[in-house]
Amino acid sequence: MGGVLFALVIGVLLFLMAWGFSKIILGEETDQLTRTESWFTGNREKQGEEKKQWNKRFTSDSFRKKLEVELVKADLPLKLQEAFVLWLALLIVVPFLLFMFRGPFGLAVGLVAVIVIPVVMIRVRRQHRLQKFERQIPPMLDMLSSGLRAGFSFLQSLQNAATQIESPLGDTLQQVVAEISLGLDLEDVLNRWVERVGSMDLELVVTSILIQKEIGGNLAKILENIARVMRDRQDVAAQMRALTSQGRLEGLIISVLPVVMAVIINIMNPGYLTPLFQTAFGQKMLGTAVFFGLVGIFVIQRIVKPRY
Secondary structure, eight states: OHHHHHHHHHHHHHHHHHHHHHHHHHOOOOOHHHHHHHHHHSOOOOOOHHHHHHHHHHOOHHHHHHHHHHHHHTTOOOOHHHHHHHHHHHHHHHHHHHHHHHTHHHHHHHHHHHHHHHHHHHHHHHHHHHHHHHHHHHHHHHHHHHHHHTTOOHHHHHHHHHHHSOTTHHHHHHHHHHHHHTTOOHHHHHHHHHHHHOOHHHHHHHHHHHHHHHHOOOHHHHHHHHHHHHHHHHHHHHHHHHHTHHHHHHHHHHHHHHHHHHHHHHHHSTTTTHHHHHSHHHHHHHHHHHHHHHHHHHHHHHHHSOOO
């Protein structure tokens, strides 16, 4: 019991040290005005020469900005500091608990899980949000085109579309309207919009708008043509998903089957798989099987992933 208590105290101290270290690395923005300005301009107020030197020593603004953009793309309502502290807490608590129950093998599994699972979760959420976002782009272009044909300005058409389109496109569009209303440059606002979303379809739309701004032309007609092309691409993508559904199902079965069989075997014959988890050779076999299983899943996903 004394050893467990000592290990727990050490874990708490490590967490407090990591939390304090994160404050030094990432900084702390408590002023609401500063946070609002950084949201609209992408710039940060100087927090003192000493803090600036610490930030330059341990991290770069480009790296912080990239992490912040990834959180926005994944639609996670967390600041960078909050996400970092949460990850540090998981990195300490989960391996510690698994180490108490499974020893070094549990510690290794915990470390791998805490590192891999958040990355996978962020990528899945980002992809889901991006797919939903791109499905909303053609209706948005139709609204913009209709507004321009009715005599509204580009900003008025954006405001009208922002009030009618649901999240996630509606939320980002409202931010774009707010930035333009503040007097920021249209090109900078649209480029930051593309950067926050990470959609190639949106990049095509923004590029077309900026080209039309430079050389002129019928913007309503241009947006109509882009919306038609995007709908055709989405139809082709749906057909490709239907044609590759069997391969994706095979990948799912290959992923789930080993776990299901292990559970069934353990129920039918308890203790049969115990050497696989408690002996060094069994743990090596299990690690090798998991590694090649992940490689197989990756290969199948690359084969059946539509490219157009």
